[in-house]
Every structure is written in C-alpha cells, then in structure tokens.
Amino acid sequence: MKINNFIFFITVTGLILTSCTTMRDNFLKNYREKEDAQHHRILSARTLPGNITAITDIPYTDSGHRGHLLDIYYPDDMEGPFPVVVNIHGGGFICENKENIKQYCYNIVRDGFIVFNINYRLVTEGIKVPGQIPDVINALDWIGNNIGQYPADAGKVYLIGHSAGGFLAAITALVSESERLQNVFNVNKPNIKIKALAVNCSYIEMARKTIKWRGFRWAIYEKGYKKQEYYKNLIIKDLPEVKLFPPVFVISNSDDNLNFMSFHIVDILKENNLEHFFLFMKGEERKLRHCFDTFNPDRDESIKIRRKMLKYFLQF
Numbered sequence: 608m609k610i611n612n613f614i615f616f617i618t619v620t621g622l623i624l625t626s627c628t629t630m631r632d633n634f635l636k637n638y639r640e641k642e643d644a645q646h647h648r649i650l651s652a653r654t655l656p657g658n659i660t661a662i663t664d665i666p667y668t669d670s671g672h673r674g675h676l677l678d679i680y681y682p683d684d685m686e687g688p689f690p691v692v693v694n695i696h697g698g699g700f701i702c703e704n705k706e707n708i709k710q711y712c713y714n715i716v717r718d719g720f721i722v723f724n725i726n727y728r729l730v731t732e733g734i735k736v737p738g739q740i741p742d743v744i745n746a747l748d749w750i751g752n753n754i755g756q757y758p759a760d761a762g763k764v765y766l767i768g769h770s771a772g773g774f775l776a777a778i779t780a781l782v783s784e785s786e787r788l789q790n791v792f793n794v795n796k797p798n799i800k801i802k803a804l805a806v807n808c809s810y811i812e813m814a815r816k817t818i819k820w821r822g823f824r825w826a827i828y829e830k831g832y833k834k835q836e837y838y839k840n841l842i843i844k845d846l847p848e849v850k851l852f853p854p855v856f857v858i859s860n861s862d863d864n865l866n867f868m869s870f871h872i873v874d875i876l877k878e879n880n881l882e883h884f885f886l887f888m889k890g891e892e893r894k895l896r897h898c899f900d901t902f903n904p905d906r907d908e909s910i911k912i913r914r915k916m917l918k919y920f921l922q923f
Contacts, residue, residue: 639702639731642702643704662678667725668745673704674726674728675745676726677723677750678712679723680716681722690921691760693723693765697810698770698771699827705724705725708769708902720917730826735828737792740778740794741792743775744783745794745797748799750799752798763802763920765803767805768805769809773808773810780853783799783801788848791837802853803855808860808863808866808869809868809869810865810868813843844871852881853923854922858912859885860888862895884919888908895908
C-alpha cells in the first residue's frame with residue numbers, strides 16, 4: 608500500500624477508534640495481515656540471489672515470540688570475515704517483518720557483507736511503542752555475544768533501518784551509548800559497537816504537531832503516553848545524547864511522502880556538526896516512492912543507493 612494511504616488508514620484508526628481499543632486493535636491486525644499477504648505474494652514470485660548461506664528464525668530471546676527472531680545471511684562463495692549489517696524493517700510499527708525485506712538483504716550479502724535481519728514485536732501484536740526499542744537492543748546484544756560463531760568482522764558493524772525501522776536504528780544507536788537512556792527504556796548496554804548507521808525514508812519526527820500525525824500516535828502509543836517519561840526521550844532533536852550518533856547515511860527521494868522527515872534528521876545532524884551524508888534521489892523517468900529501493904532492490908537507482916551506502920560504511 609502507498610505510504611499516503613497507509614498514513615490515512617492509521618490516522619482514521621487513531622482518531623475514530625481510539626476510545627474503542629478492541630475495534631482499533633482488530634482494524635490494525637487485519638491491516639497487518641493483508642499487507643503481509645500482499646508482500647508474500649510479490650516476493651514469492653521473485654528469484655533470490657544465489658550462493659548465500661541462510662540461517663533463519665534464530666531466537667534472540669527465549670520468549671518464543673515471532674517478533675524475537677532473526678536471520679543470518681552470508682556469502683558461501685567468498686572468504687570472510689565479512690563486515691556486518693544489522694537490518695531493521697519498517698512498517699509503521701504496525702506491520703512488515705524480516706521476510707518482506709529478505710531480497711534487499713540478499714543483495715547486500717552479494718556485495719560482500721554478512722547480514723543479521725531482525726524482527727521486533729509490533730503494535731498489532733500487543734506491544735505499543737516504545738516496546739520495540741528493548742527488542743532491538745536485545746537483538747543487538749545477542750549479535751554481539753554470538754558474532755564470533757559466524758564469518759563476521761566484529762570491528763565493522765553497521766545498522767540500517769527503513770521507515771519506522773529508521774527511527775529504531777537511530778534511537779537504539781543512541782541508547783546503546785547512553786546510560787541515561789538505558790535507564791529510561793529499562794535495557795542493558797548491548798555488547799556491540801555500531802560504527803555507522805543508515806536511515807532510509809525514515810519516520811523520525813515522533814512529535815509532529817498535525818492532526819494526521821497525532822492520529823497516528825494515538826494508534827501506536829498507549830493511552831496517556833504524553834505523561835510517560837519515555838515519550839520526551841523519543842523526540843530525537845531534544846535529546847542531549849544526539850551528539851553520540853555515529854556517522855549517519857540518510858536516504859530519501861523526491862517522491863517519498865515522508866521526505867520532510869529525512870530533511871529533519873539532516874538538520875539535526877548539521878546543527879550538531881555530526882558526520883553524515885545525505886543521498887536525495889530525484890525521480891525523473893519513473894517515480895521512486897517511499898523505501899522503493901527496499902522492495903525493488905534490483906532497480907538501477909536501488910543499486911546506486913546500496914553501493915553508495917556500503918562504500919560510506921566501510922570508511923568507518
């Protein structure tokens with residue numbers, strides 16, 4: 608579904624159904640199931656790159672929840688150790704999973720990386736924002752503790768997040784380095800060092816003051832979220848820890864309905880004199896759309912983005 612339609616449906620859910628949580632939650636669950644089925648049909652018709660070892664559905668906690676699984680992919684025709692990408696899918700905290708982004712990850716593997724592709728629990732599985740932050744931190748900690756079992760270079764670990772996953776990548780990069788934020792979100796410091804991160808068409812402004820985005824927040828947060836200590840610590844521009852960002856590669860395009868949020872994170876990075884690179888693609892002959900490179904990784908524009916991003920990572 609196009610991102611503008613996605614936001615419309617979620618906003619309607621927030622504004623109309625907030626007082627009836629059962630109706631709201633059923634609406635969102637049905638939406639997630641339809642989106643997952645659509646992506647499954649599309650991806651099932653595609654051929655994935657070959658010569659890849661895939662170890663799937665590894666639990667990074669002992670909860671038994673599907674949101675606490677990760678996959679590992681690496682080349683079986685190259686010699687490691689390989690630089691590491693940890694990939695966080697998008698979906699507005701409502702839908703998507705690691706399976707929907709497997710082709711994207713496989714293309715990164717063919718460029719000479721090992722990829723840890725993670726799930727996290729969704730709002731539609733009863734976990735309101737910010738419950739996804741501890742999930743990602745736990746996944747990072749598991750990766751750090753187990754990285755020696757795989758052909759991975761522990762000194763070159765990079766984090767990629769798409770759409771809502773971009774927010775999770777950004778905030779967990781800060782939480783990983785801040786004892787204060789670890790206390791706020793009740794997590795331990797993960798046993799891993801993120802050398803750089805990429806945020807792709809990301810949902811970054813968690814407090815944007817319009818009716819549409821208020822409706823979206825009502826759908827993904829618990830009732831009374833504004834009174835909770837965690838809420839103010841989700842507003843990245845106001846965090847004193849913003850200076851802890853590693854180098855950041857920001858991706859957006861002229862046809863992304865959320866591109867103003869990419870400009871927002873770039874402004875934050877500029878204001879704090881932080882290392883970053885902003886790749887803004889302009890759709891000319893054909894539209895690019897929100898996270899187009901994630902779901903169409905074989906397009907010429909997608910290959911250009913991926914190669915530039917990976918080259919940027921390897922500087923650090």
